[in-house]
Amino acid sequence: MIEFITGVLAGAVLAFACFRYAAARGSRLQAVIPTDENEKRLLGLVENTKDVIYYFELQPKWRYCYAYPPFEQMFGEEKGKLVYDHPEMAFERVHPDDREMLLKKLRGEVDYNLPIIYRMAMGNEAARKGEYTLFEEYTTPVYKDGELVALQGILRDITEKHELQKQLEYRISHDTLTGLYNRDYFEKWKETYDKTDDTAVALVVIDLDNLKIVNDTKGHRTGDTLIKAAAEFMKAYSSDMVQAARIGGDEFAFMIADLGREELEEWLQSLVRDLSFYNEGRDIPLELSVGFAFSEVSIGRMETLYAEADRRMYEDKHRRKGGAASCEF
The missing domain is CATH 3.30.450.20 (PAS domain)
Structure with a gap:
């Protein structure tokens, strides 16, 4: 008007x-x-x-x-x-x-x-x-x-x-503490590939195992520092096709589309290997449990894929002995 x-x-x-x-x-x-x-x-x-x-x-x-x-x-x-x-x-x-x-x-x-x-x-x-x-x-x-x-x-x-619109959209889709995508964005991403965009997809679910003990022994400010350190580590492995999100207090995820299984496995092996180097000499290491799930098609598969990655993350949590993840494919 x-x-x-x-x-x-x-x-x-x-x-x-x-x-x-x-x-x-x-x-x-x-x-x-x-x-x-x-x-x-x-x-x-x-x-x-x-x-x-x-x-x-x-x-x-x-x-x-x-x-x-x-x-x-x-x-x-x-x-x-x-x-x-x-x-x-x-x-x-x-x-x-x-x-x-x-x-x-x-x-x-x-x-x-x-x-x-x-x-x-x-x-x-x-x-x-x-x-x-x-x-x-x-x-x-x-x-x-x-x-x-x-x-x-x-x-x-x-x-x-x-x-202003870009700032608002950023706040709606990003985690305030880390700058990673948030849970809402993660759910919308899953929905898009579950219902409309059919392509090869992967989900990597990561749990920051030592966050609770750091919060309990050193305080939540130190815990927040650990969360941000984990986010910065994950940003180094992000790209146009690989997006990182914080989907819970100590839980993170990578959302990956349009990459083949071999490329994904090489990428994940690199992440796990570099985590060991990252933790060397640090007073508070990043102790991560990692679960990985891949599918050649996405429509109708995303919830199953998420459940599979989450299950594998808990299996890795029980299997781990050191600070580095030992994810199996």
């Missing part, structure tokens, strides 16, 4: 602006000089917004009929004046990965009912440093005799909103 109202207001101003330009071709393209109080109020209402507003003609040639804030603020006085009649210059400020999507917008190859998200460098300094502002654009096509002849758009800076 907000976008609709703003769009109506912007459309009114842009129509007014282009009408004035048509009547005064010799004036600067971005200059709008209201002649009565209604025009002043209408223009002021939109130009006091923090949004970016433009009207872009596609016929008879590409050109910006109106832009606010003016391009002079984005490109500098001299270059800014040229952008109106040479709109390709504006594309220099768009992130390279987003330019093709904007060209599709100009060709009418997008759904104008949906917002368009892209990055643009605002100002010469930002362009020089490669710093981009994230925009959400709502675009209204203008047709004449069935032909797309112009676009009017409203761009909203959503950089801060996007960062």
Whole structure:
């Protein structure tokens, strides 16, 4: 609703602006000089917004009929004046990965009912440093005799909103103490591969055996330090296909997809071997019990796989004698 109202207001101003330009071709393209109080109020209402507003003609040639804030603020006085009649210059400020999507917008190859998200460098300094502002654009096509002849758009800076959203998503999916994924993420990951994504998967369940005795004898602050040490050790073995999670107080897991059994076994053997080296000379070693389960297919198998890895972890717990894990495959 907000976008609709703003769009109506912007459309009114842009129509007014282009009408004035048509009547005064010799004036600067971005200059709008209201002649009565209604025009002043209408223009002021939109130009006091923090949004970016433009009207872009596609016929008879590409050109910006109106832009606010003016391009002079984005490109500098001299270059800014040229952008109106040479709109390709504006594309220099768009992130390279987003330019093709904007060209599709100009060709009418997008759904104008949906917002368009892209990055643009605002100002010469930002362009020089490669710093981009994230925009959400709502675009209204203008047709004449069935032909797309112009676009009017409203761009909203959503950089801060996007960062806040990323922070919120991170907090929802990550363990506060360790920075690893949390139990909720672990359960959603299992559900995804159990119901929709069918591929080779593995689960590695790990228990931090000496956490309770450390908490009881040295205090929970030292116990937290031990938990974080275990997390840092596991992060070293994480990748795009291998994700680590803390799924309980002293329980961790690796979620692994799209790796073959041989690769997984080599990876796990490396982890177990390096754990022995890691513990050498440490006052409080990481005493880990490890259980491993693998399946060539995932759909309908994830709960069974988790139960198998968990069972093997407890078997390893009873079998262990030293600080290093002795996981069997």
